Amino acid sequence: MPKTALLKESERIMRICNACRYCEGYCGVFPAMMQRKSFPDVDLVYLANLCHGCRACHYACQYAPPHEFDVNLPQTLAALRTQSYRDYAWPKPLARAFDRNGLVVALISVLVTTLVMLLTYVVQDAGVLFATHSGAGAFYQIMPHRVMVIPSAGIFLFALLALTIGFTRFLRDTGVRVHQLLNPRTMWRAATDAAQLKFLTGGGDGCNYPNERFSHLPRWYHHGMMYGFLLCVAATSVATFYHYGLGWEAPYPFASWPVVLGTVGGIGILVGTGGLLWLKMQSDPEPRDRQSTGMDVAFLALLLLTSLTGLLLLVARETPAMGVLLAIHFGVVLALFLALPYSKFVHAGYRFAALIKYARERRAVPGKIELSSDY
Amino acid sequence: MIDTSHIYDVLIIGGGNAALCAAITARREGATVLLLEHAPRTLRGGNSRHTRNLRYTHKQANDFLTGPYLEEEFWQDLSRVTAGKTDEALARYMIRESEDMLDWALNNGVRFQPPLSGTLSLARTNAFFLGGGKALMNAYYATAEQLGVEIEYHAQATDLRIQDARFTSAMVTQRGDACEVRANAVVVASGGFESNVSWLKQAWGDPAENFLIRGTSYNQGRMLRVLLDQGAKPVSEPDQCHAVAIDARAPRFDGGIVTRVDCVPFSIVVNKAAQRFYDEGEDIWPKRYAIWGRLVAQQPDQIAYALIDAKSQGLFMPTVFSPLQADSLRELAEKLKLDPDALENTVAAFNRSVKSDNFDPSVLDECATEDLDPPKTHWARALDTPPFYGYPLRPGITFTYLGVAVNAHAQVLMGNDEPSPNIYAAGEIMAGNILGQGYIAGIGMTIGSVFGRLAGQEAAHHAQNGAA
Structure with missing residues (x-):
């Protein structure tokens, strides 16, 4: 759907929802909606990113298809979210990556990984590549440390810059001011809502994903993925400190912090992304936004591949397969870094920004309008 | 397809709140239960789909309500809006029986929410369904399916075989096929006749052409007509309704x-x-x-x-x-x-x-x-x-009040005020016993819930004990 039509449809549905309000207990979207009488575009984008896609409102909706009002809030907000990823992408020309994001992320993954493997094969002597290496610096016999660090750090810093610019612009448009980011109460609220995925609890029984039945599984899988990812970031940070701070070279022993954090994190990602992909395969098509499905699947798959290749490398690091596995894992990681600002990953920033905005709004005085209640 | 070879213990006609309360209760009592919903699955639940809360008696504040609401106050509220047009004994019975309705609903999968905004005047008396009435119906259907209630959609009961006030079978049409369903007892919970414009016109004349119907288009009053034609005692008036x-x-x-x-x-x-x-x-x-x-x-x-x-x-x-x-x-x-x-x-x-x-x-x-x-x-x-x-x-028009008279066993009263041994009614089709006129928020669900549960229980007992 073109952007203007999507905004118009979102506004139409919000008017219906705001006259109904039966879903107010499910998540933050409805209480935020109820503080508004009209829905300018920026507010719609904010509400779309506040929506966690739990679908509880859809199965509870008396106006969902086949009703003539044809209300499909999860689908519409999902489409508007993806549109906002496009709108806030930086630099602008790369926003088109969100047009066919599944394909783009898949291509990045395949091309970058293939390129790294090919280069390794061409540059490195076969005798070295397929030999068994062990002890400190073993990896660097396949690929010198600098060859790994320079491109990955470069790409990572670029990704960080692109994500930060998108996040900052989103915050600005949503109406969150810089000084509000320094308010501990607001930030604590937003952080705990994000850390618990509070709005996937659906008021107690979980979300209606992948189908009408209530389930906490999506939330637990997402936790596995999210905390797994954070543990892997921690593992990498510790390893960087070991390398530069203490002069210890990888690979590290199994009982070391980088390996323990990375292993636990990797398993978390593996289970989380695998579970989410498995749920997605069974997902009810009605509330699904088909345009966003490729994006969702591609990023989950890339993350799953990152963790899988990392764990395989760990298991096989003292065998002749290490050289090839290292090249593959390094390629996948580079692809992940490159894809970050142009993939589903961006939802983390915009969702968090929306939660910050909501943390401020929810403190507002609730309305004192008397309803007819009616039934 | 409906299994017509079988004689069910309890047949439930209707698919809204009253019908599901009856079906779940009868099944929990051990009866075999078939439920016929006229609407497709996507539009199931009758007018309950559109509801939001339940008025019920409670002795103290709880997680969902801000204070007590006792029998006498409930009765006063009801008698004020009905201006005396109510069966006091039956109404008081319902008010008392409503007391454990919230726990019953919770135990059957329904979720409630604390009173949030905009509902100040009801925050003490009415418990609000999390997600509204369709969410409530989804929960009841899921529970009924899990318990083994057989549920048929697109299934319209068109006629009832009744001999000497005793029900023997129902004629049912499903996707164009007609069949006869036998059961030892029947619970009729198929709503009022508010969607039947020609019937509304009999009561209101041509103005009824300009009425809008706020709920399901499936409430054609077919079962109400059948029961009244076969001698059931009417209550309330054709022009009384919640509007x-x-x-x-x-x-x-x-x-x-x-x-x-x-x-x-x-x-x-x-x-x-x-x-x-x-x-x-x-x-x-x-x-x-x-x-x-x-x-x-x-x-x-x-x-x-x-x-x-x-x-x-x-x-x-x-x-x-x-x-x-x-x-x-x-x-x-x-x-x-x-x-x-x-x-x-x-x-x-x-x-x-x-x-x-x-x-x-x-x-x-x-x-x-x-x-x-x-x-x-x-x-x-x-x-x-x-x-x-x-x-x-x-x-x-939300729903009509003309209905069939029932006793405190939810049995339908036939012409001479004698209760039918095995025909029970619950929900809108008997709401006129309680609501002769007027309305108070959330009482439609009280009526459906209490009489649905009662009808399910009585029908199951009848089918299992005295069916012969």
């Missing part, structure tokens, strides 16, 4: 909650001759909304217009349809196809009679008109600040 004034632009059926227009107390309401006809500010809106459907139904062409000015925007729930808007009363009259002179005269007379300016929307304020007929006794403020807004109103 509210809703936006005239609402769909003919199933518009549900969003078509409400809550601006009446802050407006003046005129008919098509641009004349006022009732005190818009008689009481707070939650206590008055239920009379306005009937008031509009009594106006020419069953249409009315609620008019406000810029001062009153934002004092009431946002509406799903935008009001018609104009910078002058004449222009607004033209947009609403009212006589501009007549409207100006009506508004001028109203504005002249407005005295106090101590306006307060949160209480019964002092802003009353003087020397105006009909008066507006609260929140009367001059309409003088453009832009002006107009909301067209029509009667919105």
Whole structure:
């Protein structure tokens, strides 16, 4: 759907929802909606990113298809979210990556990984590549440390810059001011809502994903993925400190912090992304936004591949397969870094920004309008 | 496909709250249960789909309610709106039996929410379903399926075989195929006849053509007709119903909650001759909304217009349809196809009679008109600040009260007041026993829940013990 039509449809549905309000207990979207009488575009984008896609409102909706009002809030907000990823992408020309994001992320993954493997094969002597290496610096016999660090750090810093610019612009448009980011109460609220995925609890029984039945599984899988990812970031940070701070070279022993954090994190990602992909395969098509499905699947798959290749490398690091596995894992990681600002990953920033905005709004005085209640 | 080789213990006709409460209860009592829902799965649940809360007796505040609501107060509230047109013994029985309804619903998968915004006057008396009535119905259907209740959609009961007040079988049509279903007992919970316009016309005449039906289009009253034709004792009157004034632009059926227009107390309401006809500010809106459907139904062409000015925007729930808007009363009259002179005269007379300016929307304020007929006794403020807004109103029928009489076992009373041994009724089809007229929020669900559960239990006992 073109952007203007999507905004118009979102506004139409919000008017219906705001006259109904039966879903107010499910998540933050409805209480935020109820503080508004009209829905300018920026507010719609904010509400779309506040929506966690739990679908509880859809199965509870008396106006969902086949009703003539044809209300499909999860689908519409999902489409508007993806549109906002496009709108806030930086630099602008790369926003088109969100047009066919599944394909783009898949291509990045395949091309970058293939390129790294090919280069390794061409540059490195076969005798070295397929030999068994062990002890400190073993990896660097396949690929010198600098060859790994320079491109990955470069790409990572670029990704960080692109994500930060998108996040900052989103915050600005949503109406969150810089000084509000320094308010501990607001930030604590937003952080705990994000850390618990509070709005996937659906008021107690979980979300209606992948189908009408209530389930906490999506939330637990997402936790596995999210905390797994954070543990892997921690593992990498510790390893960087070991390398530069203490002069210890990888690979590290199994009982070391980088390996323990990375292993636990990797398993978390593996289970989380695998579970989410498995749920997605069974997902009810009605509330699904088909345009966003490729994006969702591609990023989950890339993350799953990152963790899988990392764990395989760990298991096989003292065998002749290490050289090839290292090249593959390094390629996948580079692809992940490159894809970050142009993939589903961006939802983390915009969702968090929306939660910050909501943390401020929810403190507002609730309305004192008397309803007819009616039934 | 329906299994017609089998004689079920209990047949449930209907698929709303009362039907599901009956089905779940009967199944839990060990009966084999078949439930026939006329609607497809996507539109299941009758008018319960559109509901939001349950009024029930409770001795103290709990997670969902702010304070106690005891039998006597419930009874007083009910007898006030019905003006005595209720069966006191049955009503008091229902009120007492409603006490453990919340726990029962929770145990059967329904979730409630704490009273949030906009429901101040009901926060003590009515428990709100998390997600509303469709979520409630989803929970009950899931529970019923899990318990082994057989559920058939698209299945319309068309006739009942009744001999000497005893039910033997039901004729059922499903996707064009007709069959006969046998059971030892039947619970009829198939709603009122509000969607049957020709029946409404028998009671109301041609004005019924202009009524909008707020709920399911499946409530054709077929079972009500069959039972009355076979000698069941009627209760209430064909023109009694729960009717509210809703936006005239609402769909003919199933518009549900969003078509409400809550601006009446802050407006003046005129008919098509641009004349006022009732005190818009008689009481707070939650206590008055239920009379306005009937008031509009009594106006020419069953249409009315609620008019406000810029001062009153934002004092009431946002509406799903935008009001018609104009910078002058004449222009607004033209947009609403009212006589501009007549409207100006009506508004001028109203504005002249407005005295106090101590306006307060949160209480019964002092802003009353003087020397105006009909008066507006609260929140009367001059309409003088453009832009002006107009909301067209029509009667919105929620459900009809004409029904079959039942006893305290939910058994249908036949002509000579003798209860049928195995025909039970629950929900709208017997709501007239409790509601002879008027309405209080959430009582439709009290009636359906209590009598549904009762009917399911009695039917299961009958089928298992005394079926022979």
